[in-house]
Amino acid sequence: MKLHDERRDYERAQLRRAVLQDDPFAQFADWFGAAKESGLLPDPTAFTLATVSREGQPHQRIVLLKDFDHHGFVFYTNYASQKGQDIEANTRVSMHFAWLPLEQQIRIEGRIEKVATADSEAYFHSRPRASQLGALASAQSSPIASRDELEARYHELTQRYEGETVPMPETWGGYRIEPQLFEFWQGGKYRLHDRFVYRKSTASAWLIERLQP
Template identity: 45%
Template sequence: MADDPIALFDSWFAEAKASEINDPDAMALATADKDGDPSVRMVLLKGHGPDGFVFYTNEDSNKGQDLAENPNAALLFHWKSLRRQVRVEGWVERVSDDEANAYFATRSRESQLGAWASDQSSPLPDRATFEDRYEQVKQRFEGEAVPRPSNWGGYRVLPLVMEFWQDREHRLHERRLFLAQEDGSWIEGLLYP
């Protein structure tokens, strides 16, 4: 059994990529605003390692506003085919502009244009308005590279708590809890299911 939660996550994530039919990189992202009111939504993991778990979004979205007010978040990966889940809790920092630019350049052109056309989380009067904006952006950048919008970037969740849950018969599940220490090490324990 691994005593490094990042190595254990790497192993479980590799198995999930081999067995999950759709989006093994999907994770629930929970945030809270300055008053502590929670919100949760699905996002995609775009990078991970000892320095944290990375996702990208419009920084003016509800999640971006929450993280500006309260830079703490929780993640949940649920891999039904493996009967496993991983919880991550930690504080959040923005990724560098260079890192955001590099990732944005890997997105499909259509997704890049969509980032420009969408005022994510803002009220939309009708679908035609969004489709018109998309066509305008498409024409605006015709024949040239699409740059990253200034309000679109990435966030890194730096894990302080990681829990690995494995389904077992008769609901006798296994729960392993890792807590980050100030020196960068982890302490590990078990939780009752």
């Protein structure tokens, strides 16, 4: 399979310092809002989360953003999963949004911590009941013999908690990524892409630099 000629031009937009927000969270909110309104992305909340294991092996997977503010970016998962084990060993992570129909990418790097248990409980019980039962049924990232075994566990839990509140698994909850760096990337003509990085310089200030493509 030859991929040499698999390419396209990026001519949708340009990114200039004059239009950037001084606050990267505000810039993210602008782009995120536009991405949602564009109708071109099936799930703008999806991002790649990169973690590194205790042995130094990088891992990546897609997770869904569930909240963000000036304190950071929140998603929920099983703490006993591969990502949870990696985070236990190394709290430095990165996240990446690839909004390719808009010719945009956002890269965020920072440290991660668990959210308060009360926040995890509130979100867990706001989910559809089937999703709650699915989280309880799955020991995420652990081996299992078959799909049938997993579904049998799900149906057993469905019957056990019929008419009752589904308990949040002890190993399930949220994480918050506190950014130290943002990069906003806009595809450019002639492959001269526009890239701007925000680096945290003080508790409340960010240094903004243009990077070469």
